[in-house]
Amino acid sequence: MEATANGVMSILHKNRGRKPANALDPKLALNIIEIYEKELINYNFCHATDVLAEDKGIFVSVSTVSRHLKASGIRSPKAKRRPKKHRSRNARKREGELVQMDASSYDWLGNDSYLHLHGAVDDATGRILALHFEKEETFEGYCELMFQMNQDGHLPREIYTDGRTVFAYDSKTKKKLTLDEELTGKVERQPHFARALRETKILLIIAKSAQAKGGIERLWETLQDRLPKDMKRKGINSIEQANEFLRQYIPYYNRKFSVQAASMEKAYLPKQDLAAFQLTFAIHETRKLDSGLSFSYRGQKYRLPISKDNKEIPASPHDTITVATSKHIGMQVLFKGLVIKPEPLNTQPKESIIHISQPDNSTNCLPSETLIKPKNKTNSPWFGYTEIFYSKKLRDDISAAQLSPYQGDIIADY
Template structure:
């Protein structure tokens, strides 16, 4: 009978054969096979009784008890062909466990599908070498933030997915869909992180104008102006992060913030298929599903930080955070303690209860607006609700006739204009 053996099994048979013939001692055979001398003696006795092939493992040729049956392998192949087409092997394995309660390894899924002639749609490209840096040792020390444009809903809408990921652990801290990449989208991420007490100490971002005024950078301010908190050249997001005490670090290449770039690569492959499988077709439904998806994603891909201690910034009260993240502009009060904003006039209340507001003309106020607070005014440590003023009706001037009718039979002629300018004509000016 022909026996097919691996290299290690053939080596084991050869050493035991030499030991039986006396070429090697029991001690030498034990050292080569990394077993005890007593075990060598047992194998020699078994070989004398059943032949030299008896030194091989006893379960050789017997299917393992936990091996998949032919029907189970066919079921996995059928599910992939009918429901999970174009899923990569890892994603297919996760869906089988989550939706079908079929728990198998990625290598098992790969082996079954390859035997069926099904290759993974995600080709593996060779890695490019880039200068690397060590990840932060503590969770919450720094988070990378970016947005990715993709056909997330598989309907040609090409939404912008704003996201933030922890640098130390790879945990997704927040995700939010918007039609365009905007400051509002990034503010929504800050709201999510603050509500979950996951506000980082630093944000690692790119050099988009949302994060930095590239025409008049902050560096053009003097040291005294920076220390005084002057924010003339800051964008709205820069200003809000400055007030929150969060440092913005700027990356000058995609490779510099590689963790979030790899996150987009993973999400672009997985998230659209998961949204389609859940029947999600609108932006509102997608945003409602994202918290559940974040929990699943972090269980699957997050790693432990080197230092177990958390380094998140303290959370901010929601009312205060709404004011900080609102769009803020400066205005000056006029004599009537009113101001103009976006083509409308507003006035400020002079009394709050029985207390008089310390307002005067030419005061510089800050007007804060957002969908959460409407329009509010910040001045002298107070938050006031402005009142919109109604526009005054403009007087309508009608053309005056040459003659004014006093009654049915009496007309009064219009007085003549004796001004010398009234008597001139174009010929006069030409001369």
């Protein structure tokens, strides 16, 4: 009836010409643009949306921010690159089954310091399990990742990483074991980190390309875009402050970017005892005991104590010991299942030959004698003897006092 009465006008929507109820307030849109241009320039639109919600209390969608910024002539600084072709693999089904590990060199603090951020990310969920800054990519930096994961109960069963010398020696240059050596149970020499993983029963897998460990590579792309801006906004300008900030940043990142694993079951290894774990992830070097049951390490002499826990240490000369060192444990000696604290020996430096100053020889030397100076001056007691000493012609015609410019009692000492 109403359609017949109004004719063609009846097909038009009643809200035509009205402002939508969910439309963004123009003043708020201008405020967003102003904040972005003044404080968030070079932030990608997704990151800018997060900062607006966290710091400014402005809760809008990424598409809303993008639409209004683009309308004002602002484009996202994040470049869109064509992805490289590679064969993908399925992510692991259980959390903790495989962890990707790597380090990224970047100007994280924005002061040309170019720190190395060491990281570990779970393959099944994309969760960050550990992050740590160091000045260089080091064995100690990766050990800090292991300590963080162990503390949180997130020790993985397998670690997937690249072929850095921290993890594996170059197979082209290292000496291969012969078949007889393998049959006798001899193990190839490994880097300290690989040896520690083997002792912890964690499998180490070496990736052949960057695409093979795409999870950690995508993490670096995200963190290099976001983390420096977040730390600058928080006033962080030192490596100590940055490592402290990472403790609260990891949970924040995981809430936003981690996904649910295909299986609800978790595959993490049991948490290890801290002291034993730090001893395993230390630098291990072998030494041999001498006849005094002592050994040298980095220019210092040490000896083993007689006993440990009221039991005599069964050490003999020429026994091989393992010296473990790190900033966490100091120095410890591993010997026949014992962990021993060595005792430093106070050894005297080797005495050099005493240089004897030449006395006034005006009365003891012949007027015509001259000193023979060797090409290389030394502290030898023979340095300074006169030419007459070597003369066969005058050998039987001179006195003892004429042989040297030194006094007779000094010559007698030799």
